[in-house]
Amino acid sequence: MPAAAWPGWPQVGTIWHDVVDWPIEGRAFQDRKAPYDRLPARAEGVVRKQVWDLSRDSAGMMLRFSTHSPFLSVRYQLNRARLAMAHMPATGASGCDLYCHDGKGWRWVEVTRPGKQQVEAKLFDGAPAAPRRFQLYLPLYNGVDKLELGVSEGAEVTPLPPRDSKPILCYGTSIMHGACASRPGMAWPAIVGRALDRQMLNFGFSGNGKMEAEVAQFLVELDPAVFLIDCLPNMSPQQVAERTVPLVRQIRDKRPDTPILMVEDRTFANAWFHGKRASDHEARRKALREAVAQARGDGITGLHLLGGADLLGDDGDGTTDGSHPNDLGMTRQAAKVTAALRAILG
Numbered sequence: 575m576p577a578a579a580w581p582g583w584p585q586v587g588t589i590w591h592d593v594v595d596w597p598i599e600g601r602a603f604q605d606r607k608a609p610y611d612r613l614p615a616r617a618e619g620v621v622r623k624q625v626w627d628l629s630r631d632s633a634g635m636m637l638r639f640s641t642h643s644p645f646l647s648v649r650y651q652l653n654r655a656r657l658a659m660a661h662m663p664a665t666g667a668s669g670c671d672l673y674c675h676d677g678k679g680w681r682w683v684e685v686t687r688p689g690k691q692q693v694e695a696k697l698f699d700g701a702p703a704a705p706r707r708f709q710l711y712l713p714l715y716n717g718v719d720k721l722e723l724g725v726s727e728g729a730e731v732t733p734l735p736p737r738d739s740k741p742i743l744c745y746g747t748s749i750m751h752g753a754c755a756s757r758p759g760m761a762w763p764a765i766v767g768r769a770l771d772r773q774m775l776n777f778g779f780s781g782n783g784k785m786e787a788e789v790a791q792f793l794v795e796l797d798p799a800v801f802l803i804d805c806l807p808n809m810s811p812q813q814v815a816e817r818t819v820p821l822v823r824q825i826r827d828k829r830p831d832t833p834i835l836m837v838e839d840r841t842f843a844n845a846w847f848h849g850k851r852a853s854d855h856e857a858r859r860k861a862l863r864e865a866v867a868q869a870r871g872d873g874i875t876g877l878h879l880l881g882g883a884d885l886l887g888d889d890g891d892g893t894t895d896g897s898h899p900n901d902l903g904m905t906r907q908a909a910k911v912t913a914a915l916r917a918i919l920g
Contacts, residue, residue, distance in 0.1 A: 592721070598610075600633075602796055610712065637710040641708070646708070649693060654716050683698055714758050749897075754895070794829060803821065811854075818861075838862055838883070
């Protein structure tokens with residue numbers, strides 16, 4: 575239904591539609607404290623406060639819709655005044671990112687460029703009045719309080735039906751959360767989703783992906799095609815050794831047949847120069863490999879391992895700060911993850 579006008583925002587010739595009740599991909603739980611939260615309201619006070627606060631970001635959420643409107647606008651209210659970070663632009667942290675299907679695949683169209691918490695932008699104008707399918711990725715490192723799409727008078731905008739295939743559930747760190755993609759559609763889970771034509775559930779929690787049972791108890795309520803765990807960048811070797819097998823068992827107790835893909839940590843782009851970083855990588859990876867071997871030895875099946883040495887490439891050009899991928903690094907990691915998931919999914 576068309577939404578009421580927001581105070582002070584022009585509306586001439588544009589009909590606005592609030593999408594809060596649409597089937598939004600990446601929004602896995604129904605019992606939310608706010609419309610675009612990633613964890614259910616009952617997780618507050620159960621997971622650590624840092625995890626809960628980060629779960630209010632709309633990372634991984636996406637609108638799928640069709641319209642024949644000759645223009646498309648978006649307006650939304652962000653819940654935080656911090657629009658960007660030192661190593662990540664506002665387009666990625668707080669932008670909405672539009673793709674259109676060209677008959678062969680999804681192609682980028684436009685991204686918003688937030689300058690304040692209330693964002694209004696025209697994503698395209700002057701297009702032929704013909705039906706088109708779109709995907710709009712929501713902000714990675716900010717939350718959304720309210721979001722509307724604007725189309726021309728007389729034009730319809732209709733959500734696409736939910737996809738039949740089960741989603742891929744991803745639990746991990748800031749890299750999964752989206753740091754430091756230039757746009758939401760360039761985060762590696764988004765790239766993988768387009769490659770596999772699957773919904774992606776993004777439970778990346780910046781600095782706080784630590785294989786915690788308190789988080790996993792909510793994730794195992796869901797029924798994905800694969801559980802993908804990429805937590806090593808936030809963990810010590812001791813934590814990896816202590817928590818991997820309990821996490822795998824926790825998943826298996828609720829989802830006995832769902833494949834689990836454990837991902838080693840990516841390599842710091844300057845680990846070749848800093849020996850301590852290289853040794854840290856090897857220690858974490860060794861702990862993960864030993865834990866996976868232990869779980870398999872205990873009879874746990876459907877457990878897969880993806881190496882991390884070259885997730886971002888080996889030329890040193892795949893990051894913004896040595897740790898977090900730029901768009902090149904995101905593309906490279908997405909290719910590795912996509913290949914691993916294709917093999918698992920058959």
